[in-house]
Amino acid sequence: MYVHVPFCAHRCDYCAFATWDDRSGLADEYVAAVRREIGAAVDAGLPVATSVFFGGGTPSRLTAEQLTSILEVVPRAAGAEVSVECNPEDADADRLAAWRRAGVTRVSFGVQSMVPAVLASLGRRHSPEAVPRAVEAAAEAGLGGSYSVDLIFGAVGESIEDWDRSVQSVLALDPPPAHVSGYGLIAEPGTPLGADPARHPEADNQADEYELLDETLEAAGYSWYEISNWARPGAACRHNQLYWAQGEYRGFGCAAHSHEVRPDATARRWWNVRTPERYLRCMAEGTGPVGGAEILGADQRATEALELAVRTVSGVALADLPDGAERELEMLVGLGLVELFAAGADPLTAHRGPRLRLTRRGRLLASEVTLHLLGPSGQWSGGSRSRSPT
């Protein structure tokens, strides 16, 4: 289950998410509506959640009582992972202790950088000093062993030394994070950053920063498990792994997406209306908050499966490539972008035989590798996977 919280204290210059910095006055009404939406889904037979993710926006803009009152109505499986995204400045010990008592198992801190000038160039308002205080609060609340940090690389004016300082500072936190996400900055259309070409990230700098991040994290005992995600053993985010495996999920709150696999191997994806006001109106009028839906055919699902799986350390079974991909594969291996490996003992994947995964260099060109594997159309065009009942 995903719960969207569309409130932020301030809008960062690069952000294109469905979030607002002038609507926190709606929070009480919004929380009540989300509780009603979840309640209706439970009445309609919603299965228990194996993972719950509070994202946004900034979930820590809700009071501890507001957030935990949503979690109260979420039916959860035993041992469910419950993650909450948190602004470091919101992380006081009382709030995190209340989350922990309510069942939160992971906190994800939006750190982005540990260098003040870089934070300023991203339009972030928190200071690096807030981060060790947040980690201390997490440790006090019993979440010190499972927290994650988000970092962003590629801000204009960020030198490779600045980036190294950010990564080293994060690894020096006490305790260090169990999980790190590192995202390349994107100049999204419609954002202040997008409208300012002088601040657009430079691809070669970002590639250098990515390689530095990966080398540093590997040396510190973290392993990559998806292009933008590294974890200590056992600390991978199960919720995100479910997305990458095309699992079923339900989103609640405005702009939240849901996905359901149908018996004929097609799937339905739908999403709620985008703004909190429309969401509240739909919930008040009893019309339901769904804003749109699409059916994903078997070929579209196979295309998406390849796009998602290529980005993970488990990679793709050679048996699941489209027809005619062999020659491209040979070329990609020759260029050092892709490596082949034996299936291993994982019962979920072993039966599919040998697999491919991206090398570090290949991870810099993941979209291009995927296009080569898919062939000239860039879409699934027939192959073993679309014929097999997966």
Ligand code: SF4
């Ligand atoms: S805190 Fe996160 S969600 Fe909020 S504006 Fe900044 S990037 Fe967007």
